Amino acid sequence: MRNLSGGEEDRNKETSSSSSSSSSNFDSRFSLTLRNIQGLLKGRSFPGKVSITRHSDPLEPSFLPSPRSDRRFSDSDVRNSGHTDSLTEDKIQNSVGLNAISSVDQSNSLSAGSKNITIQIQNTNMGARATDSARLMKFTKELSEPTIVIEKIRELAWSGVPSYLRPTVWRILVGYAPSNSDRREAVLRRKRLEYLDCVALHYDIPDTERTEEEITMLRQIALDCPRTVPDVSFFQREEVQKSLERILYTWAIRHPASGYVQGINDLATPFLVVFLSEYLEGNVETWSMADLPPEKMLDIEADCYWCLTKLLDGMQDHYTFAQPGIQRLVFKLKELVGRIDEPCSKHMEDQGLEFLQFAFRWFNCLLIREIPFDLVTRLWDTYLAEGVALPDFLVYIYASFLLTWSETLQKLDFQEMVMFLQHLPTHNWIHLQLETVLSQAYMWYTMFNDSPRHLAC
Numbered sequence: 001m002r003n004l005s006g007g008e009e010d011r012n013k014e015t016s017s018s019s020s021s022s023s024s025n026f027d028s029r030f031s032l033t034l035r036n037i038q039g040l041l042k043g044r045s046f047p048g049k050v051s052i053t054r055h056s057d058p059l060e061p062s063f064l065p066s067p068r069s070d071r072r073f074s075d076s077d078v079r080n081s082g083h084t085d086s087l088t089e090d091k092i093q094n095s096v097g098l099n100a101i102s103s104v105d106q107s108n109s110l111s112a113g114s115k116n117i118t119i120q121i122q123n124t125n126m127g128a129r130a131t132d133s134a135r136l137m138k139f140t141k142e143l144s145e146p147t148i149v150i151e152k153i154r155e156l157a158w159s160g161v162p163s164y165l166r167p168t169v170w171r172i173l174v175g176y177a178p179s180n181s182d183r184r185e186a187v188l189r190r191k192r193l194e195y196l197d198c199v200a201l202h203y204d205i206p207d208t209e210r211t212e213e214e215i216t217m218l219r220q221i222a223l224d225c226p227r228t229v230p231d232v233s234f235f236q237r238e239e240v241q242k243s244l245e246r247i248l249y250t251w252a253i254r255h256p257a258s259g260y261v262q263g264i265n266d267l268a269t270p271f272l273v274v275f276l277s278e279y280l281e282g283n284v285e286t287w288s289m290a291d292l293p294p295e296k297m298l299d300i301e302a303d304c305y306w307c308l309t310k311l312l313d314g315m316q317d318h319y320t321f322a323q324p325g326i327q328r329l330v331f332k333l334k335e336l337v338g339r340i341d342e343p344c345s346k347h348m349e350d351q352g353l354e355f356l357q358f359a360f361r362w363f364n365c366l367l368i369r370e371i372p373f374d375l376v377t378r379l380w381d382t383y384l385a386e387g388v389a390l391p392d393f394l395v396y397i398y399a400s401f402l403l404t405w406s407e408t409l410q411k412l413d414f415q416e417m418v419m420f421l422q423h424l425p426t427h428n429w430i431h432l433q434l435e436t437v438l439s440q441a442y443m444w445y446t447m448f449n450d451s452p453r454h455l456a457c
Contacts, residue, residue, distance in 0.1 A: 195302035
């Protein structure tokens, strides 16, 4: 209780007691908040799909720079982005079919490349950078080399990868497929067989051979798989959910330091969609598993497993006990927002809103639940291009994402902010909004990342 006697000694005691009590209350509140946020991950649908406020005015066009090159997008790039001459088109189709996609059958690769190239070049929603004919030629040239220079692929991929090249590029970016083209097919074949051996050893066994912890974990995974991307019907199919279940359980058994953590199920879905797109055409909602040979599905499943493993290897402490890696990034996000937008940061603080209450899920699920699923693969082009630097860059992406609604947030009270941030109005976003977020994030990254003292408020 506060002492109202007015004595100096009493005031000193009050200060000491208040400080101790405040520290204790903060630790207790922090632990409670973390538990509550982890609980929110259970069975959550995609809040980004629900609009609870009027969408803001359309964003101005923004061209996305590559963090690995000083080249800026020029007027000629814009003019060339919507079309290409027939000679260029033929070159791209031929070289992609013959050289770029070594992990699928040659006939399938050539057919997919021929059917998709014109669509890719004319698809303005993908953004000018992703469909610029000059960049397509650069992609093709780099992927056709006997030994690929990873840094060049990263530089190109950061601004978006054409969808028909994405499976090959992603396997290379995460380090699953070797850069040496002569070794690639043999390595993929060996890793796919290794995955099947792991499934046979850990998954295809009776419960009598599992520990109680393993049985509990498998049951939790089985519960979470139907909740994964609930508004995309393709993921509700039994065979797709079984593939996810095998991937997640096998990964968890082979990574006992963390085991399965809710949210990892979301991280497998972009890989699954991208690798399926090598064999299934059209929109994800129209895909039929009957059009896919069973042996191909096993290859895709194995590729998903190894790419998920490579991704999580770079952020292991995000999913170990108490998830310290995520807590650290949430703290950095709060610090960055305070530096960039003090009025918004102060309003959130005055209202008692903790960043952990909304940003924990962002880092845990890599923003998959916050944006339309058709934008996720574009976002992941940038994620995978960042490589080992991804965790640090996530802070800048999420600061840019949050401050998209700075003016709106400053008009809301605590409860309204919580509801708004859990149901962000992103359901009608297109690539333009996403690339604007990434462009802003890159600008702040170049300003602050190499000068962390500038973040000290």
